[in-house]
Amino acid sequence: MNKERLRSLVEGSAFTAVIQFLILASAVVFVLESDRDVWGLAEYATHFLILDWLFFVLFSAEYVLRVYIEPRKRDFIFSFYGIIDLLAILPSLFLLPGFRVLRVLRFLRIFRIFKATRFILAVDRLASALRGIQQELLALAILSLMLVYLAACGIHYFERDVQPEAFGTIIDSMWWAVVTLTTVGYGDVYPETGGGKVFTALVTLIGVGLIAIPSGLLASALTEARVEREIAEEIVEEIKEEITEETKKES
Amino acid sequence: MNKERLRSLVEGSAFTAVIQFLILASAVVFVLESDRDVWGLAEYATHFLILDWLFFVLFSAEYVLRVYIEPRKRDFIFSFYGIIDLLAILPSLFLLPGFRVLRVLRFLRIFRIFKATRFILAVDRLASALRGIQQELLALAILSLMLVYLAACGIHYFERDVQPEAFGTIIDSMWWAVVTLTTVGYGDVYPETGGGKVFTALVTLIGVGLIAIPSGLLASALTEARVEREIAEEIVEEIKEEITEETKKES
Amino acid sequence: MNKERLRSLVEGSAFTAVIQFLILASAVVFVLESDRDVWGLAEYATHFLILDWLFFVLFSAEYVLRVYIEPRKRDFIFSFYGIIDLLAILPSLFLLPGFRVLRVLRFLRIFRIFKATRFILAVDRLASALRGIQQELLALAILSLMLVYLAACGIHYFERDVQPEAFGTIIDSMWWAVVTLTTVGYGDVYPETGGGKVFTALVTLIGVGLIAIPSGLLASALTEARVEREIAEEIVEEIKEEITEETKKES
């Protein structure tokens, strides 16, 4: 009985709000701690350490609590959110000198904010839309990687002699391919030969569109899911009304 | 009775056209005044001040008029357009020496152009499309902010030692994250280490698509709204025709 | 009678193909002539002049021919294609010393390629899709211009003291606003102050999506038009089959 009450408490909105605040606070503290030398907070190193331990204790307590109240413990531990919860706690354990570098992973805690009840439905819809188009996404991902490979091979052939430091190897040319095909275009590397420029023009005019398809696909899938949901809600509403009317007639 | 006539005048197309012209003129004057030293208009400072007062008086008069003719004054004052109207007047009040800096906000007047009757329907449709997808937009906005946070944490880890001036703090790295994920890519900051480049390639290939989803979503919602409107118009048209035919038969 | 035969000749595929070739050839010649000093073709200036006159005579002849065969001459002259045809001829007239600079407009001839019969249907569909969403496009265009104005005013406020040469006037800041909001991001101008960077982050995360909506909208409208066309074709096909079957039964 105690377990049931605890459960309704943990899944209640007050508890969730506190945890959300802690997640956001730990994200802010992570940034402040990381930048402490620049912002003149170097002297507060001990305070940050204490805050860190506090977050560790609180998130661990929450994790243990969630495992305790869960009837099917194994399912929870290996679920998506269970693994995120664990990943969010683990890095703090590495306060021992040898493992300090792994503490940097504490920023992964931010993923826990996914569990926010307020927009959990929208995230679920996003996830279901992604599942619906996973075959297309996989094909487009492989096509994109092939495009990056081919673009890198091509530009390497045209530019390797003129700019060996940027296009001397295919691996280095891949950096150019990614920066160009995503249209980020920093301008740190770009073709200078005539052939390289013609090749780039061809690759970008075709490739830029390919890289942009997945996001259009996901937008369409989300719209479709929303329309279906709205139709379903309308049908449910109509059925409810019919039942109410029939109940009225009978009485 | 006088109030009613005033109302039909204020809501008429002639009055609206004059106000629209004044809004555009005040936007142009704001630019001219701001750039007056560069364009050799420095000597006309007094003229600009007079123009400014003129706009202030005209927009204030319009605001007072609108409040006067409105039956539910409180609703209007706290409505979206009421607040915009007030925001557009207030900054001009700060001509007193101490508050001069706030006068800069006069450029917010441009928001009043939203009230232009010509495309008010399209803006309303845009707003209703936005409302329809607000849950998805909120979720995507939070995901985008998380992505910016995670990208900044990651690149800070890879680049802080090589480029401390650009990636020395997570806050500074966020500038890079925004410029990269929106694909603006100025080229003022970019990764130089191998690890940073691989991390950037992963983040951009995934993240650039995420940031682009909302605009695709809004485009789909707008299309849907337009199709629904067209179907509704067709139905109305058909009903009208049926009524006309029946009236004919009867007579 | 002669006029009718001439008409079927002018509207036939052979004549159209010749004109298309001439349009492309004149576009290539325009580039070659413009770049003749760089490519060592300076000595052929007279040849280019002759070619130019040849194109002028041919396009003028075609224009006169089209006006001659057209029953409603006035409608043709003031139609979209009629004006393009005229615009394509006029610049060549300015070979007189005083008007030479207007000859540069000869490159507008390329617009005549719109009349290519091969993809005239697709262009018509594009135009009809554009008409269907013109209200939304107009609203989005005005919103985009407002966004450019507001972004320019904002960044001018933050950066004018630090970078007066790039952000010293609002007009200059608009160049930054356009380059940033279209995500081109050359990197010739970018914010350097903390406030300017935060402002840029806010403006780009919101504004970049706004600027991208029209193209998504047009893509949706085109898809919709295509689906409607396919359904219409199917219905026509079904009606044809029904008629054929009924004819069979009767006989």
Next chain:
Amino acid sequence: MNKERLRSLVEGSAFTAVIQFLILASAVVFVLESDRDVWGLAEYATHFLILDWLFFVLFSAEYVLRVYIEPRKRDFIFSFYGIIDLLAILPSLFLLPGFRVLRVLRFLRIFRIFKATRFILAVDRLASALRGIQQELLALAILSLMLVYLAACGIHYFERDVQPEAFGTIIDSMWWAVVTLTTVGYGDVYPETGGGKVFTALVTLIGVGLIAIPSGLLASALTEARVEREIAEEIVEEIKEEITEETKKES
């Protein structure tokens, strides 16, 4: 009979998996060989030559095998995949001194990965979506090329005197037009005159949307194809159920 067994072997999943592995391995080997001087693998030149010959022999054997088992040999050889297969083998033949440069084309082998059974359905759907919108794509491609041409002519007119090295010829200006209209924006060339900047602002605000339409169009077509497939699958499922029920009733 032997041919039939061979055929089921070649088209089986084990054989396909081996070939896929070989394709990926040859792509990796191509990169390693190309970058061998940088990675200190120069001494293994002979090993790479042997590996190269091995791949050549294996892919040739597979090609011969596929032709052998195919009943309609001619159809296979001139099919899309048949030509890709041949293109993937041919470059390795040029190990003779005179043709060495053509060996570089070996990276085209990666196209063979298209044949991977795992995502062949998704690629087929992509191809059929492309076919469905080919008229629109062609029109948009021609419009895009026209836009590049017009943008290059325009910017050349504005910038040729100030920046002759970047905008001195129309051909050179086309490089700027492609980099700008695809929003890559490296920042190696950009307008500096007032007129050039105004022209660029106009061209990008209109043109950037045009270049982005095809990818939105393809995303919509893919979504539509997916929805149709899902509806078809549901209908097939319903028919199956009906048949099962009727069979039950009968028995």
